[in-house]
Amino acid sequence: MSHLNKKSKNYKKLCRELLKVNIRILDNVEKRTVGDYSDQFSNSTFSNSSKDEKIDQPKLSKVIPKFVSEFMKAGRWTEKTKSENEAVFDLFIKISGDVPINQYDHQAIRQYKEVLGKLPANRNKIEKYRDKTIPLDPYLKSSKYPRIP
Numbered sequence: 001m002s003h004l005n006k007k008s009k010n011y012k013k014l015c016r017e018l019l020k021v022n023i024r025i026l027d028n029v030e031k032r033t034v035g036d037y038s039d040q041f042s043n044s045t046f047s048n049s050s051k052d053e054k055i056d057q058p059k060l061s062k063v064i065p066k067f068v069s070e071f072m073k074a075g076r077w078t079e080k081t082k083s084e085n086e087a088v089f090d091l092f093i094k095i096s097g098d099v100p101i102n103q104y105d106h107q108a109i110r111q112y113k114e115v116l117g118k119l120p121a122n123r124n125k126i127e128k129y130r131d132k133t134i135p136l137d138p139y140l141k142s143s144k145y146p147r148i149p
Helices: 009-033 050-054 060-073 079-096 106-118
Strands: none
Touching: 060 079, 079 106
């Protein structure tokens, strides 16, 4: 094994290149914290390999009960927490559709957040909003995710 000479040009060049990569990574992390996933790494093989896409994944509605069960068995949730989270999951499925779990992407989450922001607070507690359907913008209905009418 050879020893790296920290004063050599090659070592200094390596350090500069590593710093450049570090800066790019930090820039991408900063963008992602505000929902911008337009960087070149978003569609990389690290996130969705073609092998993963070929495997039939279960729909979200099939995965949620297992997820909830694990949290309950571990004692991490109370019954109240379970009920609250199940309501959130149900609303997510109503807005985003019940599709295989590998088909949800950042667009689906952004759309969910957008629709959620337009709904009245405590919509299930206030009688005039209870049992109402969720009006969705026309461009949301046309997306690849099936939505409620």
